[in-house]
Amino acid sequence: MSAPLIEVEHLTMRFGGLVAVDDVSFTARPAEITAIIGPNGAGKTTVFNCITGFYKPTIGRLTLRSDREYLLERMLGHEIGQKAKVARTFQNIRLFPGMTVLENLMVAQHNKLMRASGMTVFGLLGLKSFRTAEAQAVEIARSWLERIDLVADADRPAGELPYGAQRRLEIARAMCTGPRLLCLDEPAAGLNPRESAALNDLLTSIRDKDGIGVLLIEHDMSVVMKISDHVVVLDYGRKIAEGAPAAVQKDPAVIRAYLGTDEEEAHA
Amino acid sequence: MKRDLPSMLKDAALTALVSAALGIFIVGFRTNSLGGKGLQFDFQLVDLAIAVATIFVGRIGLLLAAIGQRWPALVLGAILGVIGAAPLTLPSTFLHWFIVLAGAVIILRGLWPWASQTLGQAQRSRRGVHMSGVAARWFGVALLIVAFTMPFMPFADQKTMDLAVLILTYIMLGWGLNIVVGLAGLLDLGYVAFYAVGAYSYALLSTQYGLSFWVVLPLAGMMAATFGLVLGFPVLRLRGDYLAIVTMGFGEIIRLVLLNWVDLSSGPAGIGNIPGPTFFGAVFAETAPAGHQTFAQMTGLPFSGNQRLIFLYYIILALALVTNAFTQRIRRLPVGRAWEALREDETACKALGINPTNTKLTAFAVGAMFAGFAGSFFAAKQRFISPESFTFIESAIILAIVVLGGLGSQIGVVLAAVLLIGLPEWFRDLGTYRMVAFGGAMVLIMAFRPRGLISHREPSIRLHPKLQAGGST
Numbered sequence: 001m002s003a004p005l006i007e008v009e010h011l012t013m014r015f016g017g018l019v020a021v022d023d024v025s026f027t028a029r030p031a032e033i034t035a036i037i038g039p040n041g042a043g044k045t046t047v048f049n050c051i052t053g054f055y056k057p058t059i060g061r062l063t064l065r066s067d068r069e070y071l072l073e074r075m076l077g078h079e080i081g082q083k084a085k086v087a088r089t090f091q092n093i094r095l096f097p098g099m100t101v102l103e104n105l106m107v108a109q110h111n112k113l114m115r116a117s118g119m120t121v122f123g124l125l126g127l128k129s130f131r132t133a134e135a136q137a138v139e140i141a142r143s144w145l146e147r148i149d150l151v152a153d154a155d156r157p158a159g160e161l162p163y164g165a166q167r168r169l170e171i172a173r174a175m176c177t178g179p180r181l182l183c184l185d186e187p188a189a190g191l192n193p194r195e196s197a198a199l200n201d202l203l204t205s206i207r208d209k210d211g212i213g214v215l216l217i218e219h220d221m222s223v224v225m226k227i228s229d230h231v232v233v234l235d236y237g238r239k240i241a242e243g244a245p246a247a248v249q250k251d252p253a254v255i256r257a258y259l260g261t262d263e264e265e266a267h268a
Numbered sequence: 269m270k271r272d273l274p275s276m277l278k279d280a281a282l283t284a285l286v287s288a289a290l291g292i293f294i295v296g297f298r299t300n301s302l303g304g305k306g307l308q309f310d311f312q313l314v315d316l317a318i319a320v321a322t323i324f325v326g327r328i329g330l331l332l333a334a335i336g337q338r339w340p341a342l343v344l345g346a347i348l349g350v351i352g353a354a355p356l357t358l359p360s361t362f363l364h365w366f367i368v369l370a371g372a373v374i375i376l377r378g379l380w381p382w383a384s385q386t387l388g389q390a391q392r393s394r395r396g397v398h399m400s401g402v403a404a405r406w407f408g409v410a411l412l413i414v415a416f417t418m419p420f421m422p423f424a425d426q427k428t429m430d431l432a433v434l435i436l437t438y439i440m441l442g443w444g445l446n447i448v449v450g451l452a453g454l455l456d457l458g459y460v461a462f463y464a465v466g467a468y469s470y471a472l473l474s475t476q477y478g479l480s481f482w483v484v485l486p487l488a489g490m491m492a493a494t495f496g497l498v499l500g501f502p503v504l505r506l507r508g509d510y511l512a513i514v515t516m517g518f519g520e521i522i523r524l525v526l527l528n529w530v531d532l533s534s535g536p537a538g539i540g541n542i543p544g545p546t547f548f549g550a551v552f553a554e555t556a557p558a559g560h561q562t563f564a565q566m567t568g569l570p571f572s573g574n575q576r577l578i579f580l581y582y583i584i585l586a587l588a589l590v591t592n593a594f595t596q597r598i599r600r601l602p603v604g605r606a607w608e609a610l611r612e613d614e615t616a617c618k619a620l621g622i623n624p625t626n627t628k629l630t631a632f633a634v635g636a637m638f639a640g641f642a643g644s645f646f647a648a649k650q651r652f653i654s655p656e657s658f659t660f661i662e663s664a665i666i667l668a669i670v671v672l673g674g675l676g677s678q679i680g681v682v683l684a685a686v687l688l689i690g691l692p693e694w695f696r697d698l699g700t701y702r703m704v705a706f707g708g709a710m711v712l713i714m715a716f717r718p719r720g721l722i723s724h725r726e727p728s729i730r731l732h733p734k735l736q737a738g739g740s741t
Contacts, residue, residue, distance in 0.1 A: 052619060081621025088619050096612035099605075100727045106602075107609040110622050113602035120603045120630075124594075142731065154731035177620055 003065060005030040005213040006051070006072075006086075006181055011060035013046050013237075020046040021057075022237040028181070028230070031211040033203060035224045035245075038234035039257055044217045045091060047234070048183050051215070052088045053077035066180045082111050087179035089170045091186050091217075097159025101150055101169060104158050105141035108176035113137055144172040148202065164195040171202065181213045182206065188220040196220065200227050225249065233257065276331045284324040291316050315359050322348065322370050329374035338378050345374030404724075408679060415585055419578040429577045433584055433649065435689045437642055440588040442669040442681035444638030447595055449667065450676035451604065452631035453611025454504070455512040457663050458519025461499070462492040462636035464526060464658035466643025471539040471653050472532070481545035481648050485641060492640025493633040495522075500632035504625060507614070519663055526655040538654025544576065545583060545648045552576035580649050587645060591638050592678055598634070600728045607631050608676075608728075665689075672713060674720025683721050687713075 004027035013021040021043040028034035036044045049055040051062055053075060062072035070084035080086050096104050106113070116122070116133030145151045148168040153161060158169060167187055174182055187203075188196050204227055206212050218224045224231065224245065231248040233241040235257040241248050248254055298310040325348060333341035348371030352364050418424055418432060441463065448456045469488035473479045479487075503514045526533045533539065544552055550566040551557070552575055563579075564571040598604040606627045609617050614624055647653050669688055673680030692706050713721065 054615075054618075077618045078621050078623045081619055082623070083621075085621075090616070090619070094613050094616040094619075096609045096616065098612055098725065099608055100730075102729060102731045103605060103608075103727060106729060107605050107617075107622070108620050110602050110606050110609075110620065114606075117602055120598065120601055124597060124601070138729070138731070145731070151731070155727055173620070 002029050002031075004028065005065060006215075007061075007063045007065070008047070008051070009061045009063070011047065011050060011062065012058050013043070013050055013055060013060075014058045020237055021050070021234075023059075024234065024237070024239045026232045026239065026242060028213050028215055030180070030213040031207055032229040033207050033214040033216055033227055034230045034232065035216045035218055035228035036232045036234060037218060037221075037224055041236075042234040042257075043237040044234055045185060046237075048088065048185055048215070048217060051080075052086055052183060053080040064181065081177060081179075085178065085180045086183065087174035087177045087181070088183040089167075089174050089185055089187060091189070093163075093166050093170055095158040095166055095170055095173070098157055100155050101145070101158050101161070102138070102141055102154045104169060104173050105144060105176045106137060108173045109137045109140065109178075112178070140176060144176055147205070148172045164191050167191065167195075168199070168202065171206075175206065175210070175212075179212060181215065183215045185217050186219060187216070188218055188223045196223060199223065203227055276328060279331060280324050280327040283327040284320045287323045288316065288320045291319060295319065312359065315363060318358065318363055319366060322367050326370040326374060329370075330377055333374065333377040333380075336381075338382065341374055341378040345371045345378060347371070348374065404679065411679075411682065419581055426574065426577065429574070429581060431690065431693055433577070433581050435685050436581070436584040436588050437646060437649075438666065438669060438689050439682055439685040440584065440591050440642045441639060441666045442673065442685050443588065443591040443595060443678060444635050444642065445666050445670050446673075446676065446678065446681055447598075447607070447638070448631055448635035449670050451595075451599065451611065452607040452628060454628060454631060455508060455515075456632075456635070457512045457516035457660075457667065458499075458522075459515075459635070459639055459666055460658045460660070460662040461519040461522040462496060462639035463643040463646070463662070464522055464655070465492045465495045465636075466640030467647040467653050467657070468526065468533060468539070468643075469640065470644035470647045471542050474543050474648075475539060475541060481543070481644070485644055488644035489637040489640040492643065493637040496633040496636025497629055500629050501625075504628045504632065516660065516663070519658075519660060523655050523658050526658070533655070536654060536656075538652055538656070539647075540652045542647050542651045542653070544651060545579070545645075547579060552579060580645075584642075584645055584649075587641055591641075594638075595678065603627065603630060605728055672710070672720055674717075674722040674724075676725060677720065677722040680720055680722035 007027045009025050011021055011024045012019070024043075024047060026034075036047060038044055046055065050057045050060075051072060053072065054077060057073050060073065064070040064072055064084045064086065066085070070080075072080055072084060072086070075084065096107065099107070113133060114120075117130045118127070122130045142151065142154075145154055148165075148171070150161075150165060150169060150172075153165070158166065161169065167190075171182075171184065171187060174184075184203075188199055191199060200223060203214060203216070207214055207227075216224070216228060228245055231241075231243065231245050232239060233248055233251070233254050235253075240253045240257055241251045243251075296311065296313055296316045298312060299307045300310055302308050325344065329341050329344040329348070332344065349368055350371075352367030352369075352371060358364060415436075419429060424432075441459070445456065445459050448454050448459070466488040469491045470481065470484045473484045473487065474481070499515075499518050503511060503518070506514060527535055529535070546552075546560070547563055547566070549560065550563045551560050552563050554562070554571055556562045556565070562571065563569070563575055569575070599608075606617065606622050607630075609620075609622065610624060610627055610631075617624055617627075646657070650657070665688065669681055669684045672688065673682070673684035687709065691709060692703070717723070
């Protein structure tokens with residue numbers, strides 16, 4: 001067992017009187033896929049938004065351990081991507097639709113390229129160091145395009161791609177930021193079985209080849225059970241179960257949360 | 269729609285009837301004052317009859333074109349055009365224009381399906397895409413050549429050159445605002461504020477401290493960029509309409525400060541006697557002030573008032589080209605791509621670790637800087653500035669140029685500036701109808717090209733190089 005990559009401790013998020021996430025704690029390890037599952041409205045996306053800085057948690061500590069410890073709840077939204085290197089995708093795809101596929105992947109490497117372009121000055125002068133850095137960035141983008149099978153579409157506007165390709169591109173874009181933790185919000189939503197299988201392969205290769213820790217929100221149980229190493233189950237903002245996929249599947253609390261309490265069965 | 273002749277005649281008759289009913293009170297009668305002895309009706313029924321007849325024929329032409337009878341429609345349009353242009357004695361010149369316009373509309377309508385089909389096919393084919401890229405590039409080169417040789421053309425009299433300088437100023441402002449609105453997607457309705465900052469920077473520094481145009485030009489740019497940063501910082505959290513309103517407010521605040529801070533700007537009286545730009549120390553005047561020589565003395569050319577204008581023309585041309593080159597280049601740099609990404613989706617940018625505030629501020633400041641350059645040129649050209657020159661309508665015109673040209677398109681800005689600034693001048697022959705013609709042209713552009721004249725976007729980087737040539741848009 002390696003040391004945890006991210007530690008979520010006593011995370012609570014209140015919106016006015018509504019408690020969306022209530023005292024949730026869990027950890028995720030590097031090079032493992034940790035799935036967060038739960039019925040609709042269980043607070044899964046809220047947990048994600050807290051981790052990636054879109055919400056400030058009401059209570060709780062979010063620690064990312066890599067070269068040093070990053071306290072995510074104290075960082076500004078964009079710093080979490082820039083310094084702590086947490087990347088994410090969105091439930092409803094958020095590509096840059098008017099820009100090409102390649103440009104999407106180049107924007108993801110913004111901070112690295114900004115440094116290489118000497119905050120634009122070297123770039124304006126057309127220095128060689130910047131041009132090499134840019135060529136390297138294009139190569140990284142190309143290698144990801146090969147992995148998601150979109151090389152031929154590199155110069156098309158991202159908004160023109162079919163839905164499944166947009167999902168894959170969003171994951172590739174997140175990976176191009178060079179993350180330590182990748183947070184995927186329902187990546188399999190709306191995919192057909194074949195695309196879903198391809199997604200499984202992509203995610204396992206990200207785990208095994210790149211050694212990235214993956215946090216995954218997913219409704220598609222075939223994805224969750226097949227590829228995740230660790231499952232956290234939320235219901236009404238609370239954690240109701242945690243463990244290996246097979247164990248969680250049999251947990252009575254989880255079954256109750258998903259299927260509802262059957263009164264007669266409970267009394268029988 | 270029925271396609272037989274009687275129904276078409278019926279339709280056209282109905283249209284003519286409606287226009288006659290509407291027109292009889294607007295065109296048909298005219299009241300004349302008899303100098304205290306009451307009013308008298310003038311009847312202009314001949315005008316009305318000709319107009320109604322034109323509308324009748326025009327409607328038939330449009331219907332023919334609509335059912336695919338292209339040639340009869342084109343012939344009808346040509347006939348109308350000839351009648352309009354013929355030296356007949358019609359009651360008013362406007363009727364000539366009216367008939368010609370009707371003919372032109374029918375011809376356009378007749379050619380439209382064919383043109384859009386051809387263009388559509390060309391855009392779909394690979395060769396067509398390539399050709400359009402080549403065409404765009406050559407169009408750009410041709411424009412450049414025209415721009416460089418313009419002052420030495422036989423038609424380049426003082427009026428034309430004045431107009432050319434004016435258009436180029438707006439092209440430069442359009443290119444500057446294109447960075448803010450077109451690339452970064454920040455709707456800025458107060459762009460003229462930075463133009464004013466640049467103009468007053470030069471006016472004050474040159475009249476108070478005697479600094480020359482070439483020294484002040486970068487200073488004015490920096491000054492405007494600083495204002496951009498200072499004004500931008502508090503407002504860039506806002507998005508869309510809210511940002512537009514606040515920037516509009518800032519534009520007005522700057523104007524009001526200039527109007528009321530009399531000690532600094534001498535208020536509504538403005539600042540006069542601003543020295544013009546010098547050519548390696550030589551001034552453009554008949555007699556040089558002490559310590560200077562005139563351009564005529566320096567070069568040995570005979571003095572002419574046009575020299576100053578030509579010099580100004582080349583300065584603004586160079587400034588505009590610098591703006592364009594800068595934009596083209598920065599669009600291919602990380603910061604330029606981040607601007608476009610911010611326009612597309614700010615939330616996604618944040619998730620990718622891009623600092624939205626800094627990125628927006630750079631766009632705001634860079635855009636402001638170019639407005640500052642243009643402003644100091646404006647002050648040097650006019651030699652007199654007052655807050656009157658920096659009203660909201662200026663911001664609106666610059667924004668209209670950018671939007672009409674196609675957001676983010678550099679060549680679109682050129683076309684739109686020529687149309688928006690040039691058209692009202694060229695329509696001067698139409699007298700009071702010129703603003704109607706101008707408005708009509710705008711409506712037509714928006715109806716047929718809702719995303720601006722040029723909506724094509726050239727990717728900032730390609731994985732697969734395009735066949736040989738690239739576009740310059």
